[in-house]
Amino acid sequence: MRKLSYREAIREAMVEEMARDEQVVVIGEDVGCYGGCFKVTPGLIERFGTRQVIETPVSEEGLVGVAVGAAMMGMRPIVEIMYGDFSTLAADPIINHAAKMSFMTAGQVSVPMVYRTPMGSGTGAAAQHTQSLEVLFTNVPGLKVVYAATPADAKGLLKAAVRDPGPVIFLEHKLYGTEDIVPEGEYTIPIGQADIKRQGTDVTIVTYGKTVFTALEAAQILEDDEVSVELVDLRSLRPLDTATILASARKTGRVVVVHEAPGFGGFAGEVIAQIVEDPVTFAALRAPVARVCGKELSTPFNKTLEMQLPPSPHAIVDAVLALFPSAV
Amino acid sequence: MAIAFDRDRGMAMLSLMVRSRLFEQKVEALFSSHEMHGTTHLAIGQEAVHAGVSPALDPDDWIVTTHRCHGHTLAKGSSVEAMLAEFFGLSNGLAKGLGGSMHLLDLEHHNAGSSAVVGSGVALATGMALQLKRMDSPNLVVAFFGDGASNRGVVHESMNMASIWGLPVLFLCEHNLYGMSSCADEMVSVDSIAKRGVAYGIESRSVDGNDIEVVYAAVQDAAAYMHKEGKPYLLETKTYRFSGHSKNDQRVYRTREEERVWSRKDPIKILRDRMVSRGHLTEEQFKRLEFQEQTVLDEIAEHLIKQRHELTLDEAYSYMYADGGSR
Numbered sequence: 096m097r098k099l100s101y102r103e104a105i106r107e108a109m110v111e112e113m114a115r116d117e118q119v120v121v122i123g124e125d126v127g128c129y130g131g132c133f134k135v136t137p138g139l140i141e142r143f144g145t146r147q148v149i150e151t152p153v154s155e156e157g158l159v160g161v162a163v164g165a166a167m168m169g170m171r172p173i174v175e176i177m178y179g180d181f182s183t184l185a186a187d188p189i190i191n192h193a194a195k196m197s198f199m200t201a202g203q204v205s206v207p208m209v210y211r212t213p214m215g216s217g218t219g220a221a222a223q224h225t226q227s228l229e230v231l232f233t234n235v236p237g238l239k240v241v242y243a244a245t246p247a248d249a250k251g252l253l254k255a256a257v258r259d260p261g262p263v264i265f266l267e268h269k270l271y272g273t274e275d276i277v278p279e280g281e282y283t284i285p286i287g288q289a290d291i292k293r294q295g296t297d298v299t300i301v302t303y304g305k306t307v308f309t310a311l312e313a314a315q316i317l318e319d320d321e322v323s324v325e326l327v328d329l330r331s332l333r334p335l336d337t338a339t340i341l342a343s344a345r346k347t348g349r350v351v352v353v354h355e356a357p358g359f360g361g362f363a364g365e366v367i368a369q370i371v372e373d374p375v376t377f378a379a380l381r382a383p384v385a386r387v388c389g390k391e392l393s394t395p396f397n398k399t400l401e402m403q404l405p406p407s408p409h410a411i412v413d414a415v416l417a418l419f420p421s422a423v
Numbered sequence: 424m425a426i427a428f429d430r431d432r433g434m435a436m437l438s439l440m441v442r443s444r445l446f447e448q449k450v451e452a453l454f455s456s457h458e459m460h461g462t463t464h465l466a467i468g469q470e471a472v473h474a475g476v477s478p479a480l481d482p483d484d485w486i487v488t489t490h491r492c493h494g495h496t497l498a499k500g501s502s503v504e505a506m507l508a509e510f511f512g513l514s515n516g517l518a519k520g521l522g523g524s525m526h527l528l529d530l531e532h533h534n535a536g537s538s539a540v541v542g543s544g545v546a547l548a549t550g551m552a553l554q555l556k557r558m559d560s561p562n563l564v565v566a567f568f569g570d571g572a573s574n575r576g577v578v579h580e581s582m583n584m585a586s587i588w589g590l591p592v593l594f595l596c597e598h599n600l601y602g603m604s605s606c607a608d609e610m611v612s613v614d615s616i617a618k619r620g621v622a623y624g625i626e627s628r629s630v631d632g633n634d635i636e637v638v639y640a641a642v643q644d645a646a647a648y649m650h651k652e653g654k655p656y657l658l659e660t661k662t663y664r665f666s667g668h669s670k671n672d673q674r675v676y677r678t679r680e681e682e683r684v685w686s687r688k689d690p691i692k693i694l695r696d697r698m699v700s701r702g703h704l705t706e707e708q709f710k711r712l713e714f715q716e717q718t719v720l721d722e723i724a725e726h727l728i729k730q731r732h733e734l735t736l737d738e739a740y741s742y743m744y745a746d747g748g749s750r
Contacts, residue, residue, distance in 0.1 A: 149553075152580070152584060154583065157549075158584070160545075160580075160581070161546055164487075164546060164548060164549060164554070165554040168554035187543055191538075192538060197744060197745045198521060200526075201521050203530055204536065260746050
């Protein structure tokens, strides 16, 4: 079994898809000889040339609009935007155009575009390069939104995203060097399927992206307290695998939802709503559903402060233990 | 340089302009009487730009139009019935009633549709041109936009990218003097938007947009340049929107005197008078042309107004995702 880093897995998915279909084209700033802001694309332009690797000026709105137009004509662009924060600049072509094209044309035109961008803090890049803006996209019908944590999931989900006939927002965390086992050979992971990263019986932690690792750490700590954690990695935020969430919640009766984005108006609210709106799951709950989210704070530059922004393993442990009043 | 249409070309172009004018007047009436709902953006007075662009190009060239898209769509060859059906929200409309008057598209006639976000369609057109070039297509894409849209950042970004990549985009500025209520004199930094081509290394030109023979020739010249040089082109057509911005616009931002001055430059009148003076048309023939176009239009509208073929909500859901999923 071989290991690949997160960035290598993403790159391998792109290479395989570009080799399979010449309409798969990587478009973005500095994605050529520089290899992209987070070094995900080195080697692509050397192998595929400028026909399949298109470097653009600093024009986020324009380049994503161009990708949408090209996709309407049969290209399958993989757009790389170097920081998720710049999605604010590209919001018009994504939200007003790509998301609505199939609908507004009654299915006559589709936009098979993948929009890759990294989210999250921990890089010392201050407030404009560290946000977790997934809810910009999850409230827009017409978009699919995925956020892989592990290298294996990233590869399979990216390949599925490239083959999807519509626009897919492919969010990445910035732990690009994280290595893990990635299966050899051809595989895709269907969009819309959560993955149980750890089986457990006492409490369900629902999360996605980088905080999957934080939650795994918390689960390890909780094992010492004899609390068995089931970890549901959503992988796909829209469509959401509600069935897997509800099944786990019914099994354990206790749920903590975790993400790095601020809690207020965040995606955890949607997950919790799905749980409490379902009568059978609601009846199976043995404690209120909790959430552990990022601070309601712009990301500070100062490292000590920045490290306090995202959910910590201990904050998750505390939230879990609070669901077991007698055990504390 | 303008060209002089022969009789057949002149009649075809005059018919198209008259159809466009009468179509828009019909739409205006149907909105006023609440037989159509929503909103609509008319371009009465801009017919020379509608009829003078697509018919001057290869039918396989593409257009991406704007929220003010009726004339462009007619000129590309769409049926009046499919267009009006869309305005009525019917399932036999161009977009099955999901798009309405701002989102007409007709792939069969290489009309990729319009963005109703002012200026955003220019980026889509640029992307379409990128893919056409990648696939070695001989065709170009017309990106229609107005003087208002000329101030959108994405229009500038698109022009820059089209220039550095040598994309076949004909940036077609339909300068009608007003972006909604605001006059270009106060909103645009240059007296001619064609001047902005210089900033992007794009060849450009400004022409009288009310003279169809001028527009037609300028479009053909632009296309010839683009094919020869492998570069984009910016063509500004100066025209005037006789109608208001959208329904319920009382046009408080301009004077009736200004409108009177421009009405003397009515593009239909210009071509009609010229054809009469050339002996290609009589007043009687023109009246008959108007009558025939009006009759056809009225019959189609009357027929559609009784129809109730609408999509169900479930059918609408089926179009949310290209793979047919609804969540």
